[in-house]
Amino acid sequence: MTHVIETETQPRPLDDLESEPIVNDFSIVAATVNGSGSQTANNVLMRAIFKMGIPVSGKNLFPSNIQGLPTWFIIRVSKDGYTARRDTTEILIAFNQRTADEDLASLVPGGVCIHPNDVKFTNPRSDVFFYPLPVRELVRQSGADAKLRDYIANMVYVGAVAELLGIDMNEIKAALERHFKGKSKPIALNYGVVVAAAEWVRANLSKVDRFRVEPMEKTQGLILVDGNTAAAFGALMGGMTVCAWYPITPSTSLVDAMTELAPILRADPVTGTTTYAIIQTEDEIAAAGIIVGAGWAGARAMTATSGPGLSLMNEFVSLAYFAEVPCVIWDVQRMGPSTGLPTRTSQGDVLSAYYMGHGDTRHVVLFPGTMTECFEFGYLAFDLAERLQTPVLVLSDLDLGMNNWMSEPFTYPEKPFDRGKVLTADELERFKDWGRYKDLDGDGIPYRTLPGNPNPRAAYLARGTGHNEYAIYSERPTDWQQNLDRLTRKHNTARTLVPKPIILDDELANIGIIAYGSTDPAVREAGDILRARGIRTAYLRIRALPLEATLTDFLAKYERVYVVELNQDGQMAQLVQLHAPEYAARVRSVRICNGLPMTAQFVVDSIMRAEQAKRE
Amino acid sequence: MTVETKTNGKPHVNRIGLTSQDYRGGETTLCQGCGHNSITSQIIAAAFELSLAPHQVIKMSGIGCSSKTPAYFMSRSFGFNTLHGRMPSVTTGAVLANRTLLAIGISGDGDTGSIGLGQFKHMVRRNVPVVYIVENNGVYGLTKGQFSATADVGQTLKYAGTNVLPPIDICIEALAADCGFVARSFAGDAKQVRELLKAAMSFHGTAVIDIISPCVTFNNHHDSTKSYDYGKAHEERLQDIQFIPRFDEVHIDYDEGDERYVQLHDGPMIKLRKLGRDYDPTNKWHAIELLERARQNHEFITGLLYINTQRQTLHETMHLTSTPLAYLSEEELRPSRERFERVMQRFM
Ligand SMILES: Cc1ncc(C[n+]2csc(CCOP(=O)(O)OP(=O)(O)O)c2C)c(N)n1
Ligand code: SF4
Ligand SMILES: [Mg+2]
Numbered sequence: 001m002t003h004v005i006e007t008e009t010q011p012r013p014l015d016d017l018e019s020e021p022i023v024n025d026f027s028i029v030a031a032t033v034n035g036s037g038s039q040t041a042n043n044v045l046m047r048a049i050f051k052m053g054i055p056v057s058g059k060n061l062f063p064s065n066i067q068g069l070p071t072w073f074i075i076r077v078s079k080d081g082y083t084a085r086r087d088t089t090e091i092l093i094a095f096n097q098r099t100a101d102e103d104l105a106s107l108v109p110g111g112v113c114i115h116p117n118d119v120k121f122t123n124p125r126s127d128v129f130f131y132p133l134p135v136r137e138l139v140r141q142s143g144a145d146a147k148l149r150d151y152i153a154n155m156v157y158v159g160a161v162a163e164l165l166g167i168d169m170n171e172i173k174a175a176l177e178r179h180f181k182g183k184s185k186p187i188a189l190n191y192g193v194v195v196a197a198a199e200w201v202r203a204n205l206s207k208v209d210r211f212r213v214e215p216m217e218k219t220q221g222l223i224l225v226d227g228n229t230a231a232a233f234g235a236l237m238g239g240m241t242v243c244a245w246y247p248i249t250p251s252t253s254l255v256d257a258m259t260e261l262a263p264i265l266r267a268d269p270v271t272g273t274t275t276y277a278i279i280q281t282e283d284e285i286a287a288a289g290i291i292v293g294a295g296w297a298g299a300r301a302m303t304a305t306s307g308p309g310l311s312l313m314n315e316f317v318s319l320a321y322f323a324e325v326p327c328v329i330w331d332v333q334r335m336g337p338s339t340g341l342p343t344r345t346s347q348g349d350v351l352s353a354y355y356m357g358h359g360d361t362r363h364v365v366l367f368p369g370t371m372t373e374c375f376e377f378g379y380l381a382f383d384l385a386e387r388l389q390t391p392v393l394v395l396s397d398l399d400l401g402m403n404n405w406m407s408e409p410f411t412y413p414e415k416p417f418d419r420g421k422v423l424t425a426d427e428l429e430r431f432k433d434w435g436r437y438k439d440l441d442g443d444g445i446p447y448r449t450l451p452g453n454p455n456p457r458a459a460y461l462a463r464g465t466g467h468n469e470y471a472i473y474s475e476r477p478t479d480w481q482q483n484l485d486r487l488t489r490k491h492n493t494a495r496t497l498v499p500k501p502i503i504l505d506d507e508l509a510n511i512g513i514i515a516y517g518s519t520d521p522a523v524r525e526a527g528d529i530l531r532a533r534g535i536r537t538a539y540l541r542i543r544a545l546p547l548e549a550t551l552t553d554f555l556a557k558y559e560r561v562y563v564v565e566l567n568q569d570g571q572m573a574q575l576v577q578l579h580a581p582e583y584a585a586r587v588r589s590v591r592i593c594n595g596l597p598m599t600a601q602f603v604v605d606s607i608m609r610a611e612q613a614k615r616e
Numbered sequence: 617m618t619v620e621t622k623t624n625g626k627p628h629v630n631r632i633g634l635t636s637q638d639y640r641g642g643e644t645t646l647c648q649g650c651g652h653n654s655i656t657s658q659i660i661a662a663a664f665e666l667s668l669a670p671h672q673v674i675k676m677s678g679i680g681c682s683s684k685t686p687a688y689f690m691s692r693s694f695g696f697n698t699l700h701g702r703m704p705s706v707t708t709g710a711v712l713a714n715r716t717l718l719a720i721g722i723s724g725d726g727d728t729g730s731i732g733l734g735q736f737k738h739m740v741r742r743n744v745p746v747v748y749i750v751e752n753n754g755v756y757g758l759t760k761g762q763f764s765a766t767a768d769v770g771q772t773l774k775y776a777g778t779n780v781l782p783p784i785d786i787c788i789e790a791l792a793a794d795c796g797f798v799a800r801s802f803a804g805d806a807k808q809v810r811e812l813l814k815a816a817m818s819f820h821g822t823a824v825i826d827i828i829s830p831c832v833t834f835n836n837h838h839d840s841t842k843s844y845d846y847g848k849a850h851e852e853r854l855q856d857i858q859f860i861p862r863f864d865e866v867h868i869d870y871d872e873g874d875e876r877y878v879q880l881h882d883g884p885m886i887k888l889r890k891l892g893r894d895y896d897p898t899n900k901w902h903a904i905e906l907l908e909r910a911r912q913n914h915e916f917i918t919g920l921l922y923i924n925t926q927r928q929t930l931h932e933t934m935h936l937t938s939t940p941l942a943y944l945s946e947e948e949l950r951p952s953r954e955r956f957e958r959v960m961q962r963f964m
Contacts, residue, residue: 223960223963223964224963225963229963233959236951237950237951237956238950239944239946239949239950241713241941241942241944241949242709242712242713242941244705244709261959264955264958264959265951265955265956265959266949266951268937272935273935273936273937273938274934274935274936274937275937275941275944275948275949276941277712277934277936277941279708279712279934281705281738282734282735282738283734285702285705285735286702286704286705286708286734286735286738287705288705289698289699289702289704289705289706289708289709289735290705290706290708290709290712291709292698292705292706292709293696293698293705293706293707293708293709293710293711293712293713294709294710294712294713294941295709295713296696296706296709296710296713297674297709297710297711297713297714297717297942298713298714298940298941298942298943299709299712299713299714299941299942300949301709301713315699315702316699316702319698319699323696409960409963409964410960412953412956413950416946417946417949417950449694450714450942451671451674451694451710451714451717452671452672452694452714452716452717452940452942452943453671453694454669454671455671456670456671456692458671458694459670459671459691459692459693459694459695460694460695461675461686461687461694461695461696461697462694462695462696462697463696463697463698464697464699465697473642473687
């Protein structure tokens, strides 16, 4: 890993650049214009490298715009399997004149700039290698329809990059075949351009840079998937029956994936009747209302939204908490308020999600950090919601949700559903002193009945208004207080049921790192870099709120614990301090809130700085 | 009506063996004489007469004095007193989860006409099966006497002064959203309320009944258009309405020019006997025109304003399985390994 650090931080003189090749360890940045169809080209490149057995990750940095604004796609190629974003660019595909100068400036010395020959740079650099391409000619020669030309132009860089880096053309072809679902015409047209571009490069340019790819065996058997698709898949495996939603980036693609996968997974192949309802509502208030109604009546109900939508659901989440209705809310977090940076990632909803509502509410919140967890929390969230009879919030983010990640294939969920304490008419017979809100087991979780239960004692009126154990309206101070005390008991039960943190231990560690969600890859990479620099760290990744004893034990072990997160106020750091006030002084917040995914470099620099300050 | 249900001409038990007592709820806590209480009584009567199975009924409401009333009828039914203006969405979710439930929604003019207008219209637009009752008193009762959006121009309230804004007509809003059952009634007209309720409870889809329901505490003064006196003096019934259940054997004489029968789903019928004017309740244009004119001329017209039994319900448009989603077993809900593998292949 020392090597990576050096390439990132130390500019190298041009003359020894030719010495050794840099294999499978660099970032490619494709700078294009939003809406020009570059997504296909980028995914094809990424997939081809992945299929050569080389670890990759892809991040799409896109504007809140349909067409015309600049967009960047970063493909990180990492022989060591690192998938976090990096600040440096080794290979630039400069296909956007408007950002060309800025993009060029961000290249490392010795880097590569591939660009259409009509893109002009104000200050061409002498320490990078330029490969100009006759994009217009190559597109014209392809014979493509005029309206397809912009789109096809992107295939020129696919061909050039493939030729310059040594990407297997068969894998490019396979990726195109997959993308166009075997349709021969578009495959032939696109692949034709790729081949023509590669041939042109071979005939007219000579390779002078050091970057290339070589086949490895590190991705065999792995899949490429985005977190929103994984979540939708998991939810459908978990028996989601009602999904109500209102479109908002970056959660929309979760429901899109659900709509696409549901007929395959859950529709009757003969009649087409479905065992689920996906309903687009008039707003997020209605989406929340529908899942609360559905959850109350016995469905496994969920919604997917992002910050602005989440705030509209506030009143319902509060009601569901007090009326004790199960439902699941996926919050795919984005940056800031309504018009903040709607297409940029963040972990800014931690506190508002945990305390969402009015009148003393604390919720179960899950933080998936991997694709497997996005899938598994897809169904686990329903189990927890029904077991605890309460809303469960799942906090993903744009980076996890919308970017493609390598993952082990998901495994078929073997654990049966947990439908919680639901009494049928017959079962109710055995409960002589049943009350809808009566704690019969001492865990704070009452037994519920579902509308339609014919037992004459089963019915009750759900409400947020004060009620006693028998769901009867009551404003008696003791009734209200008892109810709140039971809800606190229930929250403590939740503490024992939510997914435990994952700990990456190091016997020799002297400091701890805490993180959650999408920052996981950056924190793991940072741990390796720090170790190479002589700082040993142990790492605990939080996967849920409420926080529990594992975390307290972890805090007890290390003198300094850094909480890494993507928000301005160190929201999780605050919760950690509240959870274990006796160790609050040990907690240091490492945070950044600039709309970009976390980098290992930022974590390393922040911790190094703090540790050095400590020593001085 | 079948003989067993009658003793001395008065039904004691209905077809499922329940007495009207079995349809009662808790003691009302509303003001004595509140119009909402009369509507509650008619809901009890209608449910009893229709022999509704209490456990199959869900009582839904928003927030307001009106929305409290589900506690005062059918205590053997489930219910959900939701949020202000948001009962439509919760009801939509509940009936999506269990399509066999009969939803009775109780709302107020504030609950539906102001904070909940959006949800109301989208519920109608989706044709969510629900009997949607607006207990309309032109005022916010529970928050003590502010104007609601259904108050007529020039109305005065002790607390709120004079209203200068045009009223929202709940029935016009329902019609504009293509509601298949739109009616208006008056809490002081018990029989009409009851017959309309029975028809609405037998209708497939959203049935909206806007019932003028005087608030005796804040809006029952003699010059209020939502008062008992005004209603009694000005109510103009469009028709004499009689609900004819399927289990009744009736001889229908289609020739009688003044009578008209509307066939509902699964057999029951509504008999409409013409009163003052010629009116065709299956013509939406006429309904809107009638209501617009009534609004201009300050007429208080009640009755079945519009009926259309042809619209698909939410369940139909969504192609939902006939088993309630809430009752599907794990085997039915968890996809097979083979289907799971088919999806996994897409990511390989
Ligand atoms: C979100 C929200 N805002 C305000 C209120 C306060 N509130 C309770 S009832 C009500 C008005 C009810 O009026 P209406 O629906 O006409 O019912 P009525 O009491 O007249 O039957 C208001 C504003 C509330 N409960 N929730
Ligand atoms: S305030 Fe008005 S609406 Fe409320 S209970 Fe009293 S009379 Fe009825
Ligand atoms: Mg009112």
